[in-house]
Amino acid sequence: xxxxxxxxxxxxxxxxxxxxxxxxxxxxxxxxxxxxxxxxxxxxxxxxxxxxxxxxxxxxxxxxxxxxxxxxxxxxxxxxxxxxxxxxxxxxxxxxxxxxxxxxxxxxxxxxxxxxxxxxxxxxxxxxxxxxxxxxxxx
Amino acid sequence: xxxxxxxxxxxxxxxxxxxxxxxxxxxxxxxxxxxxxxxxxxxxxxxxxxxxxxxxxxxxxxxxxxxxxxxxxxxxxxxxxxxxxxxxxxxxxxxxxxxxxxxxxxxxxxxxxxxxxxxxxxxxxxxxxxxxxxxxxxxxxxxxxxxxxxxxx
Numbered sequence: 001x002x003x004x005x006x007x008x009x010x011x012x013x014x015x016x017x018x019x020x021x022x023x024x025x026x027x028x029x030x031x032x033x034x035x036x037x038x039x040x041x042x043x044x045x046x047x048x049x050x051x052x053x054x055x056x057x058x059x060x061x062x063x064x065x066x067x068x069x070x071x072x073x074x075x076x077x078x079x080x081x082x083x084x085x086x087x088x089x090x091x092x093x094x095x096x097x098x099x100x101x102x103x104x105x106x107x108x109x110x111x112x113x114x115x116x117x118x119x120x121x122x123x124x125x126x127x128x129x130x131x132x133x134x135x136x137x138x139x
Numbered sequence: 140x141x142x143x144x145x146x147x148x149x150x151x152x153x154x155x156x157x158x159x160x161x162x163x164x165x166x167x168x169x170x171x172x173x174x175x176x177x178x179x180x181x182x183x184x185x186x187x188x189x190x191x192x193x194x195x196x197x198x199x200x201x202x203x204x205x206x207x208x209x210x211x212x213x214x215x216x217x218x219x220x221x222x223x224x225x226x227x228x229x230x231x232x233x234x235x236x237x238x239x240x241x242x243x244x245x246x247x248x249x250x251x252x253x254x255x256x257x258x259x260x261x262x263x264x265x266x267x268x269x270x271x272x273x274x275x276x277x278x279x280x281x282x283x284x285x286x287x288x289x290x291x292x
Contacts (some may be wrong), residue, residue: 003157009238054274099254
């Protein structure tokens, strides 16, 4: 059984805007460092407030209980949804016995990736869904 | 198919067996938190680690080791596990951040005993440029952050 080796990471967020409701999608916030199509994503980890209380800009991170109400869809540069509606809960490391989720290395289309609400629960305007993308630079 | 993917990952250095040794040797950096509330704390310079291949980083909460060591040789309480979601560590060189990991990810005790494996060769990091961010307003001044770095020469 293998676990991921961290080479480079970038914190990525999706911001809950307005009143959250079932089926609403929130696209990932733009990160120039990851938007130049020169990085290969090979692992992903999600954080709730149990792992990270606030983001660097002071925003509130979604509560651990609300992770169950969110899924994640990732798209590559060909706009293929190579990860579709994966439960956010499954991306939290401590929910997986300490294993970080590894992905078949791909160049991603960051701003077309999104989180989707299946149950609004305690989600609120301005909260952030936070991820660490583990990547390598395209050689 | 999965085996092929794992072999590709291992070849690229993206993963390794979770039971692997975290590293050949380890060193500890202890930092006394200077003030209360949100802040950035730079690590002290460490040329030994600058010139080593870093393979793993751990944060040591008080539930694992009650006291950490201050530079004057005295000891004081390590930060508790309950505070770990308020901190993150960034490995950097000059002004370039290599990676940022919340302390909760560096606590093997909270991750089923799994270490946080990393890979950074000399020239890709400088400990004196690396830092810890506290994102909360909570007061932890005076307590110690103990970071254990595993490395290979």
